[in-house]
Amino acid sequence: MSIILKAENISKQYRLGQVGTGTIGNDLNRWWASLRGKEDPYLKVGAVNNRNSKALEDYVWALNDINFEVKTGEVLGIIGKNGAGKSTLLKILSRVTSPTTGSIKTRGRIASLLEVGTGFHGDLTGRENIFMNGAVLGMTKVEIKRKLDEIIDFSGCEMYMDTPIKRYSSGMTVRLGFAVAAHLEPEILVVDEVLAVGDAEFQKKAIGKMQDLSIGEGRTVLFVSHNMSSIKQLCSKLLVLENGISIFEGEVNEGVDFYISSETKDLTEKATHFNKTNSVKIIKGEFFVFGKEFKSNQSILLGEKLDIFLILEINDDIQDLSIAFDILNVHTELMSHITNEDDGCYFTNLKIKSIVKIHIRTDPVVFTPGFYSVNLWIGKGQDETLYEIKNLLSFYVEQGDFTKRTKRLPKHAKVYLNSKWEKNI
Numbered sequence: 001m002s003i004i005l006k007a008e009n010i011s012k013q014y015r016l017g018q019v020g021t022g023t024i025g026n027d028l029n030r031w032w033a034s035l036r037g038k039e040d041p042y043l044k045v046g047a048v049n050n051r052n053s054k055a056l057e058d059y060v061w062a063l064n065d066i067n068f069e070v071k072t073g074e075v076l077g078i079i080g081k082n083g084a085g086k087s088t089l090l091k092i093l094s095r096v097t098s099p100t101t102g103s104i105k106t107r108g109r110i111a112s113l114l115e116v117g118t119g120f121h122g123d124l125t126g127r128e129n130i131f132m133n134g135a136v137l138g139m140t141k142v143e144i145k146r147k148l149d150e151i152i153d154f155s156g157c158e159m160y161m162d163t164p165i166k167r168y169s170s171g172m173t174v175r176l177g178f179a180v181a182a183h184l185e186p187e188i189l190v191v192d193e194v195l196a197v198g199d200a201e202f203q204k205k206a207i208g209k210m211q212d213l214s215i216g217e218g219r220t221v222l223f224v225s226h227n228m229s230s231i232k233q234l235c236s237k238l239l240v241l242e243n244g245i246s247i248f249e250g251e252v253n254e255g256v257d258f259y260i261s262s263e264t265k266d267l268t269e270k271a272t273h274f275n276k277t278n279s280v281k282i283i284k285g286e287f288f289v290f291g292k293e294f295k296s297n298q299s300i301l302l303g304e305k306l307d308i309f310l311i312l313e314i315n316d317d318i319q320d321l322s323i324a325f326d327i328l329n330v331h332t333e334l335m336s337h338i339t340n341e342d343d344g345c346y347f348t349n350l351k352i353k354s355i356v357k358i359h360i361r362t363d364p365v366v367f368t369p370g371f372y373s374v375n376l377w378i379g380k381g382q383d384e385t386l387y388e389i390k391n392l393l394s395f396y397v398e399q400g401d402f403t404k405r406t407k408r409l410p411k412h413a414k415v416y417l418n419s420k421w422e423k424n425i
Helices: 024-035 086-093 126-136 141-155 170-182 193-197 200-216 228-234 252-267
Strands: 003-015 059-071 075-079 101-106 110-113 188-191 220-224 237-242 245-250 272-275 280-289 298-301 307-314 318-329 334-339 347-350 355-361 370-380 384-398
Touching: 003 086, 003 220, 059 086, 059 220, 059 237, 059 245, 075 086, 075 228, 075 252, 086 101, 086 188, 086 220, 110 170, 126 141, 126 170, 141 170, 170 188, 170 200, 188 200, 200 220, 200 228, 220 228, 228 252, 237 252, 245 252, 280 384, 307 318, 318 355
Parallel strands: 075 220, 075 237, 110 188, 188 220, 298 384
Antiparallel strands: 003 059, 003 101, 237 245, 272 384, 280 307, 307 355, 318 334, 318 347, 318 370, 370 384
């Protein structure tokens, strides 16, 4: 397969703070450097693109020296945390903005779907926007007319085609935008995380369409997503960005594991407390497995049970106290929601300065082996938040002998369902 897209030394620098092109002094320095054939002096400065740190310089490198190439028919997945530079890279590839340094070499037409409703006009109907957006993307009027029925059918918005799209939901707008871009028949389709706005049925349809474009028609797709299952299902190659720098390029499963391991480091940090009202004080919170205290980042075997002990001091009169635990996987997907209502255990008419002691024992933990974290929520009824703890506990699940299978449980599964088998031969 021939190379259809090549990025060489792509960097993008932005000025922090007030929007503008800079000062007259900066412009004169740049002009004087160019007269002498020297490099722009402001390309040598700039902070690393770390959104969590305080800005100490006037410039930031949103991308820094990115290199990769994509072959015809490949699907390149681009992943990374929020602010890693993914959308900036796609905007450069789509020629929405230019790189500060480096170059992009492509062959063929590029169609982009970067943001919800890009290029749509709210006062125009869905049908009118198809023609306008198609023209913006490079389709001729004859081509749009020929594909109009297909686009409308794919979008699933036929009833609203003659309604102004300002009355569409964000999901309907995404459906229409993706339908137009997908039927452009581009050599390269660039898709940002916008599919997350659509419902499950549309996401499945969109991924199927992208697979048809890449496998069936030999089109190239660049796909940004935080959904690792979509990345694994669709992509043939992976690029991982962190703080504007490429930290991995290669095989998809290996790249996802690499990304997850870096994410896990953040999740293993200490618990973060959010005391909203001072109505509740947590005196003690402990976890035990088989009578032994269980600390963060330890391992539990598949099928073992957790014991949770809480002691709360009530600093206000509370009519209805609710307690809930959320267990999340490494992708921050909710695996289980545990609440006092599950067992009909209610905390009512609590008086100020009263002490509440709680013991919770779970059923066997049957999440597939991997990394998990636990958040705690305490509130009045189901609405008002009194106290939250993010990452109260983080732990690993290992396979053990709860199941008799000798092979490892598949990573893409989420819960192990135990089963009993009988044979009659």
